[in-house]
Amino acid sequence: MSDVEQRLAALERRVEELEDERAVARLVASYGPLVDSGSAEAVAGLWRQDGSYDVDELLMTGHEEIAAMVRSANHRRWIDSGCAHLVGPPHVTVTGNEAVAVCHSLMVIHTGGRFRIRRATANHWRLRKDTGGWRITTRTNRVLDGRPESSELLAAGIGHGDTP
Amino acid sequence: MSDVEQRLAALERRVEELEDERAVARLVASYGPLVDSGSAEAVAGLWRQDGSYDVDELLMTGHEEIAAMVRSANHRRWIDSGCAHLVGPPHVTVTGNEAVAVCHSLMVIHTGGRFRIRRATANHWRLRKDTGGWRITTRTNRVLDGRPESSELLAAGIGHGDTP
Amino acid sequence: MSDVEQRLAALERRVEELEDERAVARLVASYGPLVDSGSAEAVAGLWRQDGSYDVDELLMTGHEEIAAMVRSANHRRWIDSGCAHLVGPPHVTVTGNEAVAVCHSLMVIHTGGRFRIRRATANHWRLRKDTGGWRITTRTNRVLDGRPESSELLAAGIGHGDTP
Numbered sequence: 001m002s003d004v005e006q007r008l009a010a011l012e013r014r015v016e017e018l019e020d021e022r023a024v025a026r027l028v029a030s031y032g033p034l035v036d037s038g039s040a041e042a043v044a045g046l047w048r049q050d051g052s053y054d055v056d057e058l059l060m061t062g063h064e065e066i067a068a069m070v071r072s073a074n075h076r077r078w079i080d081s082g083c084a085h086l087v088g089p090p091h092v093t094v095t096g097n098e099a100v101a102v103c104h105s106l107m108v109i110h111t112g113g114r115f116r117i118r119r120a121t122a123n124h125w126r127l128r129k130d131t132g133g134w135r136i137t138t139r140t141n142r143v144l145d146g147r148p149e150s151s152e153l154l155a156a157g158i159g160h161g162d163t164p
Numbered sequence: 165m166s167d168v169e170q171r172l173a174a175l176e177r178r179v180e181e182l183e184d185e186r187a188v189a190r191l192v193a194s195y196g197p198l199v200d201s202g203s204a205e206a207v208a209g210l211w212r213q214d215g216s217y218d219v220d221e222l223l224m225t226g227h228e229e230i231a232a233m234v235r236s237a238n239h240r241r242w243i244d245s246g247c248a249h250l251v252g253p254p255h256v257t258v259t260g261n262e263a264v265a266v267c268h269s270l271m272v273i274h275t276g277g278r279f280r281i282r283r284a285t286a287n288h289w290r291l292r293k294d295t296g297g298w299r300i301t302t303r304t305n306r307v308l309d310g311r312p313e314s315s316e317l318l319a320a321g322i323g324h325g326d327t328p
Numbered sequence: 329m330s331d332v333e334q335r336l337a338a339l340e341r342r343v344e345e346l347e348d349e350r351a352v353a354r355l356v357a358s359y360g361p362l363v364d365s366g367s368a369e370a371v372a373g374l375w376r377q378d379g380s381y382d383v384d385e386l387l388m389t390g391h392e393e394i395a396a397m398v399r400s401a402n403h404r405r406w407i408d409s410g411c412a413h414l415v416g417p418p419h420v421t422v423t424g425n426e427a428v429a430v431c432h433s434l435m436v437i438h439t440g441g442r443f444r445i446r447r448a449t450a451n452h453w454r455l456r457k458d459t460g461g462w463r464i465t466t467r468t469n470r471v472l473d474g475r476p477e478s479s480e481l482l483a484a485g486i487g488h489g490d491t492p
Contacts, residue, residue: 007336008171014343015178018350022182029255030322033266036286036308037319082309084284086268089253089417091357102361104414106436106443108270108284110309115270115281117443120412120436122364144364145410145438155365158358172335179342186346193419194486197430200450200472201483246473248448250432253417272434272448274473279434279445 082110102157266321430485
């Protein structure tokens with residue numbers, strides 16, 4: 001293999017790695033705007049068809065259950081009174097066609113003419129790449145109210161603890 | 165065209181795409197630190213000379229009006245009592261020399277010895293690249309207090325709704 | 329030098345620049361999840377062995393002092409009652425083997441069954457790259473309560489003010 005060939009192959013690998021991390025971060029960054037605009041199909045489409053979204057006591061599996069949450073009367077009420085799901089910058093680890101991302105999120109609500117934080121949450125995302133690009137396989141959210149599993153989830157997402 | 169030529173050209177395109185998204189995200193990330201430090205010229209310089217910043221009822225057009233907002237007595241009071249404009253990670257879409265970015269922002273103020281969220285806002289940025297690099301053409305911010313235009317702005321920024 | 333050689337060398341430089349910024353942003357994004365999970369050694373390991381962390385009145389120097397802060401009874405109490413250190417997207421400037429990053433952070437705590445912002449902070453990071461990768465040399469945090477040094481720190485991080 002020539003020197004030029006080796007350098008091209010190395011560059012192609014490095015650029016693909018950057019593109020993979022960028023694609024995962026971009027997907028994570030789309031969640032908040034989509035969910036706060038009630039874009040139910042688009043939110044669900046961030047997951048694989050068999051993907052799951054596990055939020056404390058509520059487990060949603062598959063596109064229909066995720067879209068139903070976005071369309072629910074409860075969720076509509078948050079949007080109609082004012083709501084911001086601010087998702088922090090994720091720490092992304094790509095390994096081949098799989099990725100783990102971890103970040104915090106804040107659910108900020110508008111209530112009584114003021115804004116306040118309703119929930120601060122640990123977010124752990126598992127994603128997979130196939131021909132359709134990156135999609136979420138499982139996303140696990142736990143409220144940061146002192147329960148040990150929330151901080152364990154943060155450690156696991158960085159690779160310093162058991163995986164969920 | 166040789167195989168080497170093709171691979172070089174493909175890499176150059178992919179790297180430019182990554183650089184463009186990085187440049188837009190970096191510009192967005194500079195807004196908060198610049199506005200919270202009262203760096204009026206530097207804030208204005210993020211926009212094109214004829215760029216506009218449309219925040220709910222206030223429309224600023226051109227560098228002078230934007231810099232005047234940063235220098236205003238009102239804005240100085242926020243800085244002097246303590247203020248953080250936290251701008252979330254943007255979702256960036258580059259198309260040639262144009263880009264759209266969308267994100268949430270929180271304006272956190274220090275008042276009565278405590279911090280609270282004064283505003284949670286939908287941010288929609290349009291940017292253009294020319295020989296001077298990326299600059300904002302229009303930035304539209306709407307408070308997330310339940311008004312429909314705010315959540316429409318979020319959807320439009322991801323490409324799931326009418327453009328503003 | 330041939331045209332192919334020049335284009336390869338240019339691409340290698342550009343990709344390394346993107347990788348450097350990515351590495352710095354990724355390190356910054358790991359701080360919150362690590363500190364909120366009490367991962368004391370991993371938090372300390374983000375710094376160089378002789379690195380320092382200067383937070384308002386507390387100056388920590390070296391891995392042991394930083395790890396001791398994470399292990400302290402005070403910090404454990406924050407985790408055990410619920411705590412989110414949300415670190416915003418950093419603006420990163422790489423110059424050779426040195427980098428400066430600047431961002432806001434929010435310390436959100438769970439208290440009395442509610443979440444509130446305990447501190448909004450200006451963050452200024454200096455980092456250095458050696459054979460072990462990027463590590464923090466000094467991180468300076470100042471609460472955004474109106475003290476002039478906090479907003480000066482934000483301006484300095486973007487390159488619009490005196491360096492700390």
